[in-house]
Amino acid sequence: MNAVLFLLRVALGALLIVAGLLKLRDPTAFATEIANYQLLPTGAAMLAAVLPAIEVVIGLSLIALSRAWRRGAAAAALALFVTFTGAVASAYFRRINIDCGCFGTGGGPISALTLARNLTLTAGCLILLRFDRAPAPGARLSG
Amino acid sequence: MLSVVTRALCLVGGGALLGLLVNGTRPNGVRFASFAPPSVCTMTPAGGEHGPGPAPVESLEPRDAAGLCGDPSTLIADVRPATEFAQGHVTGAIHLPCTASGQAASAAVDLVAGRQTLIVYGAGTDDARRVADELRQRVHRRDLRIVVVSGGFGAWNQAGLACSSGPCVHCAAAPAAGGR
Numbered sequence: 533m534n535a536v537l538f539l540l541r542v543a544l545g546a547l548l549i550v551a552g553l554l555k556l557r558d559p560t561a562f563a564t565e566i567a568n569y570q571l572l573p574t575g576a577a578m579l580a581a582v583l584p585a586i587e588v589v590i591g592l593s594l595i596a597l598s599r600a601w602r603r604g605a606a607a608a609a610l611a612l613f614v615t616f617t618g619a620v621a622s623a624y625f626r627r628i629n630i631d632c633g634c635f636g637t638g639g640g641p642i643s644a645l646t647l648a649r650n651l652t653l654t655a656g657c658l659i660l661l662r663f664d665r666a667p668a669p670g671a672r673l674s675g
Numbered sequence: 676m677l678s679v680v681t682r683a684l685c686l687v688g689g690g691a692l693l694g695l696l697v698n699g700t701r702p703n704g705v706r707f708a709s710f711a712p713p714s715v716c717t718m719t720p721a722g723g724e725h726g727p728g729p730a731p732v733e734s735l736e737p738r739d740a741a742g743l744c745g746d747p748s749t750l751i752a753d754v755r756p757a758t759e760f761a762q763g764h765v766t767g768a769i770h771l772p773c774t775a776s777g778q779a780a781s782a783a784v785d786l787v788a789g790r791q792t793l794i795v796y797g798a799g800t801d802d803a804r805r806v807a808d809e810l811r812q813r814v815h816r817r818d819l820r821i822v823v824v825s826g827g828f829g830a831w832n833q834a835g836l837a838c839s840s841g842p843c844v845h846c847a848a849a850p851a852a853g854g855r
Contacts, residue, residue: 559698559705570781577710585694586687593686604682611683628781628813661679 537664541594541602544609544656548591554636555584565633569619587612594660602664610657617650732795732807732821737831740794740824748791752783754806755798755828765796765831773805784813796824796831803827 555562563580566572572579590612593605616634623630623642632642640646698704743749744765751768753760760770771783787793793810797803803823811821824831 556697558703559701560703560710563705563710577705577707580705581698581707582691582694585697586690589686589690589693601682601686603679605686607679607683608686611687 540656541660545591545594548587551635552584552587557636561637562633565631568630569623571619606657606660610661613650613654613657617654620646620650732811732823734825735822736825737834740822743792743794750787750790751794753796754803771806787814792820794822797827799827800825
């Protein structure tokens with residue numbers, strides 16, 4: 533189980549780091565991608581400035597920090613992915629034909645696959661949050 | 676002992692501060708004051724993943740396009756700048772210039788619901804085609820005919836066609852006949 537959790541958090545962390553770094557390449561283009569969702573037209577520039585760095589920080593925390601901070605990072609990643617999933621679902625069901633912006637300008641158009649991917653990542657965060665915790669006091673003795 | 680939520684907020688807050696710092700120091704950082712949301716003609720076109728590929732945008736001579744004028748199943752969009760639109764436009768046309776916001780484009784998409792034909796015209800052919808192509812990408816209906824008027828409003832007006840500007844008595848008199 534520990535190996536699975538390790539792989540999961542490294543994979544999620546690496547994905548967040550890569551996604552954040554790709555968005556950092558062209559923040560103005562990323563702001564346009566956010567504005568295309570037509571959810572926060574006035575906050576697109578601010579989000580484009582802070583979101584990539586937040587993703588990188590959370591990704592690094594998932595991989596490199598202590599368990600207590602990793603759980604905090606998993607909770608933050610969960611909040612991020614829930615937000616992303618809501619935005620993607622909103623665009624998909626409004627039938628707005630836009631790029632997802634998930635990896636900067638190279639995320640591809642929004643589709644059911646994008647929605648499924650976001651739901652999978654959200655589930656991954658939930659698993660980390662649920663199972664990546666300190667063992668119960670008596671667990672080591674009985675194990 | 677910090678709770679999970681507190682740690683999460685610390686990470687998000689720290690990341691946000693770092694992002695603002697990095698953005699402020701980068702020469703190509705996004706500028707909050709000057710950033711403009713995408714307009715009709717700058718929205719990112721994406722592939723049609725919600726169904727079969729879109730039908731192509733047609734070009735019609737003004738006389739042929741005017742034959743559709745006054746039909747209640749037809750929507751007309753004028754893509755010229757506001758000053759030119761104010762000076763005269765096809766009766767009943769909505770104003771949808773390239774510089775209109777993404778919200779305006781979405782509103783136009785909503786207006787198209789229930790219509791069979793969308794006529795787009797501009798000062799010439801190219802400006803209308805840009806908007807028509809964008810709308811083609813956003814409206815996922817193969818049964819919607821999108822038509823660009825060749826030569827634009829000038830050609831339409833020169834041809835002395837019905838509905839060219841102002842009140843359209845012909846459209847009111849004979850809508851079923853296409854307003855001519």
